[in-house]
Amino acid sequence: MKALILVGGYGTRLRPLTLSRPKPLVEFCNKPMLYHQILALHEAGVTHIILAVSYRAEMMEKELTDLASKLGVKMTYSLEEEPLGTAGPLALARDYLEGTEPFFVLNSDVICDFPFKDMIAFHTNHGAEGTLVVTTVAEPSKYGVVLYNEIGRIDSFVEKPQEFVSNKINAGLYMLSPSVLKRIPLRPTSIEKDVFPGMADQKQLYAMELKGYWMDIGQPRDYLTGMCLYLTSLHRRQSGELSTGSQFVGSVLVHETAQIGQNCRIGPNVVIGPNVIVEDGVRVQRTTLLGGSKVRAYSMLNDCIIGWNCDIGRWVRMENVCVLGEDVLVKDELYINGGFILPHKEIKVSVLEPQIIM
C-alpha cells in the first residue's frame, strides 16, 4: 500500500525552530514529526511513502533514509517546482499512485492516534472513492466543518461557519481510490475546496470519526497542546515510555541519555530530549526540551519549547509560550515572558513582554 504525505514548504509557522531544521524533522515527543506518521503507516502495511515537498531538503532525505531502510519502506520525494496547493501534489505524483489499490493522503502537521487500519476497513466497506477522517473540536468556527449523514456519507462542507452547524472538522487524513486522481489537474488546486465538494455531490466521499485526540501542531502554541495530548494518550495506554519517580509529576517523557539533577520537579507534560542536562532544583512544566539543551540549577520553565543545544542559566524564569531556536544562551537570573528567540542569540536582559528577538 502507498501513502502520500503533504510536507509542503518551509514551515514558517514553526519558526524559529524551522530555521535550523525542516519542519518534518523537528522532534515532537522525542521523534521527528514525520517519524510518527511513517511508523504508523508502516504498521498499517504501507510499503511506499511519497513525500510531497516544495523545497529540496537534503537533510531530510539523509535523515529519513536510515529509518526507511530499517522499516523496509520505500521513500520517494516528489518535488514541486511551484506551490501546487493541497491537491496538486497528487497530480504530480500520479505515476506513483496509479493502480488498483487505494492510498493514504495526510497533512504532515497532524498528530493523533493514527487510525490507518480502521480507515482501510471503513473505505472497503463503503466502496466509494474517498474516506475523510473527521475530528471533534470545541471551536468549529475556525475550521471547515463537515456535514454528513448517519452512515457517514458527506453532504457538504461549510468553511468557517458563523452559526453552529456541527463540531466535526476535516482532520487532514484521507484514503482515496486511484480514480480520484482523474479529478485533479496538474496546477495549484485545493483538495478541500476544489476536489472534495465535487466528490460529496456525487456521493463519493465518506466521513470516518476519529477516536481520541487530534492536533495540528504546525505552530508553537498548538505544538505544546499536541504534546500534552500525546503524553496523556501515552499515559492512558499505560506506556512504559513515561518516566516515574518522586521528582516527576504527571506524564513526563525523558530520553534515556538525558541527565536530571537532584530536587527537581518535572511535569506535568514535559518532554526531555537526548543528551539534555537538567541541573538541581529545576522546575519544568508543559515544556519540550530538544536535544543537547541544558537547564542550569534553580530555573523554572513553563510553556516553552527549548531548541537544540540551548543553555539556560541559573534562576531563569521562562513562561507564556517561549520558543528558543537552536543554540540560544540565556544568562542567569533573567525572566523571559513569551519570547521567540532566533538561533545563536545570547540573551543578557529580561524579556518582559512577548516579543520576537531577532
Place this chain on the structure above:
Amino acid sequence: MLVKAVILVGGPEKGTRFRPLSLDTPKPLFPVGGVPMIQHHIEACCKIPELKEILLVGYFQPNEHWAQFVTTQAKLNNVVIRYLQEFAALGTAGCIYHFRDQILNGSPESIVLMNGDVCADFQLDAMLAFHRQQDRPVLTLMGTEAVHSQSVHFGCIVENKLTHQVKHYVEKPESYVSSLINCGVYILSPEIFNIIATTIKAKTMDDLSEDFSTLSNSSSRRVSRQRSLSGASVSETLSLENDLITRLAVTGGAYVYYTQGWWSQIKTAGAAIYANRHCLKLYHNAHPSWLAQSEKGKAGPQIIGDVFIHESAKIHPSAVIGPNVSILSHVEIGAGTRIRDSIILNDVVIDENCCILNSILGWGSRIGSWSRIEGTPNDPNPDKAFAKLEHMPLFSDSGFLNPSVTILGAKVNVPSELMVLNSIVLPNKDLSHSYKNQIIL
C-alpha cells in the same frame, strides 16, 4: 565644651511615600544596612567626643518597639538619648524652638541637627571643626553637589567660594539656581534661637498685618489673633530652610560645609535599597564584622559582594546571596534560593529555589518554592557624576504604574511558582496568582 544632637524623626503623616512599609513600622526604624535608619545618625553623632545628649524629636506616639530602640541605643553608645514628642508638626525650626529649653539645658556650645530621612557618610567631626573655624557662625549646613537638572528638587545654595558663606538660598526653586544642594544636616550655635525668636516675631507681625488687611470681619480677626498668640500657632510652624536660612543669607552667619561623601534622601522604599548598598559599603571601614563572608571550607551560603545577615537568620548552604542584600532577624531561606539587591525583613520565610531581585519583603512574609519576586531598580544615572535618585511618580502620564522595586507588605503570602514583578503588595495579602505592574490592595 558640650555638644548636643537633635534628630528630626517626623511622624505618622510623614513617610507616606514609604508605604506600605511605614504602615507597620515608623520609617526612622526601617532598617538600612541591617539596622534602623536613624541608628546611623546616632552612631555618627556619637563619634563627636564632646557629645552629651541626643534628642529625637518627632510626633510619633512612642510604642514599645520605639522605647526599646531608644533604651538600647543609649546603653550601646553610653549617651543620653531622649525622645521629645511634638503635639503637632511644628516645622524644622518650629520644633527646635519649641524644645529650646531642653536643647539649651547644660549650655551646649554647638547643636547638631539632622533630618532623619537622609542617609550619608556623615563626617560630623570635620563639619563641627569647620563650623568652629568660621567667623561668628550661627549655622553651618552640609552641602553636596547635584546634577543641574536634579538640583531644583532640593534646597539650592549659592556660596561665597572663598569664605563659604551662604549668599543665597532657595528651597526647591522652579528654575536652576545652583548645583550645590542642602543635605539636611546642620551645626547650630545657640545664637540661632534668638534669630528664630526674632523671625517668629516678625512673622507674627506679618501674619497679623495680613489678617488686618484681608479680613474686615472683626470676629474672625479675633480668632486669628488668638490662634497666633496661643503657643503652637501657625507662626510657630517655622521652617529652617524657608524661613531661617534665607534670612541668614542676607544677614550673614550661615556657612556651607561641602561634603564629597555619599549622600541620599530616603523618601521612597526604592531609595532604601539604594541606600542599603551604600551603607553596606561604608561598613568596610565602620563595621567590617557586620559584613557576611563566604566561609572557606565551611558549608555556608555563597556570599557575593556586600551583604548583611542577622545572626539569627537561617540560610541554606546552597543559597546564593548578594550583592546588596540585608537579611534581618529570624529569616529562613531554603535551598537554591538567590537573593540580590533586596532587603528581607524580620521573620520572612523563603522556600527553595526562589529568586528575589530588587525587592523588599515585609515582616513575616512567606514565599513558596520557585517563586520569583522581582522589581526594577531606579538607581541614579550611573553615567553622571553626583546624580541623585530620581523620585519618580507612582504612575506614568499614561496611567500605568512606573516600574519600581517590588515591595511586599508585612505578612504577605506568595504560594509556590508565582511571580510578582514591579508590584506593591499591601500587608496581610494571600496571593493566588502572579502579578505584574500592579498595586495589590
